[in-house]
């Protein structure tokens with residue numbers, strides 16, 4: 712029941728050139744251009760990220776992958792049964808997203824546009840990174856993870872458990888932060904939800920994480936970020952819950968990107984834990 716992985720993310724960006732520099736020079740992603748839009752490939756899929764030039768910055772959509780048409784139909788029915796309006800998307804958007812079947816809805820908890828699909832197009836040529844990296848850990852684990860602030864944390868967690876098919880991985884509460892980490896495959900968390908606050912408005916994306924195949928990819932990327940003057944928000948460190956070794960930078964749209972390596976996976980004997988700090992070591996806030 713529910714979704715199987717985070718498939719893609721589409722962004723509207725006001726600073727397309729800065730975004731291109733970031734994704735191509737730092738993250739080594741492979742651009743595929745079409746009509747003022749740039750799709751980015753990071754694995755066998757046609758693309759995982761899409762940038763569309765705009766006057767303002769927003770997350771146009773996040774795309775959840777479902778493994779079969781039958782599971783997708785069941786998820787649509789479940790959403791509708793809970794009063795969520797679901798739209799069947801036509802050939803134009805399916806062609807842009809490069810998927811067989813596609814539906815969209817507005818998440819009643821986060822408030823953002825979400826797309827659910829099955830049948831992603833895969834490429835018959837190898838991923839050709841634009842810098843020398845070993846690539847990204849994706850496959851059944853999906854694109855990575857996203858973290859959103861929400862107004863009602865308990866109701867949001869329940870929505871993603873009961874309707875979207877996620878299970879709780881663990882909890883972290885520290886300082887003024889209250890976070891619940893959730894999985895839909897063996898990636899430790901594909902979604903984390905955090906209670907909103909004065910400087911963390913409900914409905915906003917806090918960060919997207921992508922996971923490298925080697926720690927050197929992250930290390931060389933960190934040097935590039937420093938050399939290029941891209942704002943580092945959190946210094947390299949290791950998370951307490953998923954053991955991801957990572958650093959965070961601020962994207963040209965304002966939200967953060969986490970570049971990680973070595974996250975542990977959820978197995979059949981996983982037990983939910985509760986933490987009072989997000990890091991084992993490092994991960995110091997810059998300036999903090």
Ligand SMILES: [Fe+2]
Nearest residue numbers: 856858920969
């Ligand atoms: Fe993260």
